[in-house]
Amino acid sequence: MWRTRPVAAPLFGLMVATSADAATFDLDDTTRARVSGGLQVDGVIMDEASVDELDPATGQPLNDVRVIIRRARVRADIASTALPFLTVGAIGEVDGNMVFAPQLRLQKAEVFAAVPGDVPAVRVGLGLMKIPFGAEVPGEATARLFPEETRLSRALFPGDHDAGLSIDVRHSVFLLTLAAMNGNPINDATFPSLDPSQHRDVVGRGGFDAVLWPGLTVKAGVSGLAGVGLHPGTRPTKDTLIWRDQNEDGLAQASELGAIAAAAATPSLPFSRHAIGGDVRFTVDVPLTGPITVDGAVTVAENLDRGLLVADPIAVGRDLREFGWALGATWQPLPYVIVGVRYDEYQPDLDATDARAGRVIATDATIATWSVAAALQIPDTARVTVAYDHEDNAFGRDAQGRATTLAADVLLARLQFTF
Secondary structure: OEOOOEEEEEEOOEEEEEEOOOOEEEOOOOEEEEEEEEEEEEEEEEEOOOOOOEOOOOOOEOOOOOEEEEEEEEEEEEEEEEEOOEEEEEEEEEEEEOOOOOEEEEEEEEEEEEOOOOOOOEEEEEEEEEOOOOOOOOOOHHHOOOOOOOHHHHHHOOOOEEEEEEEEEEEOOEEEEEEEEOOOOOOOOOOOOOOOOOOOEEEEEEEEEEEEEOOEEEEEEEEEEEEEEEEOOEOOEOOEEEEOOOOOOOOOOHHHEEEEOOEOOEOOEEEEEEEEEEEEEEEEEEOOOEEEEEEEEEEEEEOOOOOOOOOOHHHHOOOOEEEEEEEEEEEEEEOOEEEEEEEEEEEOOOOOEEEEOOEEEEOOOOEEEEEEEEEEEEOOOEEEEEEEEEEEOOOEEOOOOOEEOOOOOEEEEEEEEEO
């Protein structure tokens, strides 16, 4: 039987009716199901890195000033309390988007068992699930004010989801989550959702969520990851004869012929990767002006970049140390208005160098981003967001070949609906 509870939300003097529990229903006396989802449509108004050209390597358009279906997700949760001492269930979610091309993929697929109660003391899950590192990665995209995660999260944990086994242990205000995962998230740049190594990545977060005193809530935690990546080997090659028609007469001459010697295959080699991070969130209920939330996070990692500048220490000949941090604040002066600002930095290689005038010198590869956003919303139902990102990076080159900032500011508007 479908169970609904109408909720009235004010918006510009109008009363808009929503249904908070409209998608929750009972299958039988011990089994309950819920269907939920969300749609995010982006209109990219300006993108300084966008050009009317094709990528010479992939043939894909390099224009990003367009309308994008960023996320279209439908999720089903089902849980059974047929056993008096155990709750068992499953979670399934599919995601459709048009980021690179129209696609529909599995986003989440998990079976779980938990001690029954409002706050399970122990929960065990197996399948495709959120990666339990930090506060931002396990969060839901529809709950964020800013359109996307920080550059650090997108580089180290592309896609947020990975397959594995997890266990959550709760006691009072404390929560510990540990997981053994494949180590290649669903948006991994090399082996998305696959695992070329027999070794599991162990990842987890321990923290607390408590009310220090009336009006002040603190949520904080420490996260860690230890795992193994894989440097791909090469196939064997045969001797190859090359002809370069230097005088363009169409006739092969001895001086124009060359050879590339055969090469033996090289094996794939494993390498270690790890990370440690901390996060904290303060939420203050300010009388008359609305709640203010301040977030901070910092992460130190090694050989873990899997989404931006993919870390391969064997190919580079040294370990790649990554570092990033972020600080942001949001303010909700009214139930249907929310604004925020965020600054984040990501350094994909603390030991990066550059060649200038025949000399090798240290260089700064930091990517720094200022983000501002404002939204009008019907809480838990709809939201219209306008966001601007100002990015400083070293992806560009000037006329002398020196590293310089590549213009990459982005202005977009997002329309979101959830149910």
